[in-house]
Amino acid sequence: MVKIKDEVFKKYLKKLVGDDGLEIIESMPEKEFTDMMIVEKSGYNLNLVRKVLSILYENNIARYRRVRDKESNWLSYYWRIDTENIQRNLKDELSRLYRILSERLEFEENNVFFVCSSKIPCGRYTFDFASDHHFMCPVCRSDLKAEDNTDIIKKLKKRLDEIEKLKII
Numbered sequence: 001m002v003k004i005k006d007e008v009f010k011k012y013l014k015k016l017v018g019d020d021g022l023e024i025i026e027s028m029p030e031k032e033f034t035d036m037m038i039v040e041k042s043g044y045n046l047n048l049v050r051k052v053l054s055i056l057y058e059n060n061i062a063r064y065r066r067v068r069d070k071e072s073n074w075l076s077y078y079w080r081i082d083t084e085n086i087q088r089n090l091k092d093e094l095s096r097l098y099r100i101l102s103e104r105l106e107f108e109e110n111n112v113f114f115v116c117s118s119k120i121p122c123g124r125y126t127f128d129f130a131s132d133h134h135f136m137c138p139v140c141r142s143d144l145k146a147e148d149n150t151d152i153i154k155k156l157k158k159r160l161d162e163i164e165k166l167k168i169i
């Protein structure tokens with residue numbers, strides 16, 4: 001049976017296929033199988049099993065081999081789960097996220113921001129933009145006030161830290 005022990009991988013798969021999907025994956029054997037075998041094993045219906053398999057296939061986590069029966073001309077699909085690709089996909093996704101968050105952190109640290117002072121602020125602007133507009137909101141003409149982005153920086157650092165702690169990337 002495919003056993004997803006690592007909580008990080010579980011979370012990643014859950015995001016792809018949901019709770020039921022994860023149960024379906026865990027009922028899959030490590031060797032080849034057909035969708036009907038999984039229906040019997042997991043108790044979930046064929047449509048859902050096929051949906052999960054197609055999502056896994058799109059994400060390179062499952063692959064199949066097609067065999068045509070010579071007499072009935074019927075096609076059978078033999079599936080197999082590629083657990084190594086789960087790790088590779090997750091690593092790619094986390095690296096991408098890490099890069100985006102780092103760039104955002106750098107931007108936050110290197111800029112001073114101004115926000116529109118109306119009740120529902122129209123926007124958030126950099127110092128250069130705000131000064132070009134004489135510190136007046138370009139949408140509603142309210143004053144722009146300087147914003148303390150310490151919390152945003154703190155949150156970004158925390159998320160980057162969490163990714164580093166996973167030791168996957």
Ligand SMILES: [Zn+2]
Nearest residue numbers: 116122137140
């Ligand atoms: Zn405004």
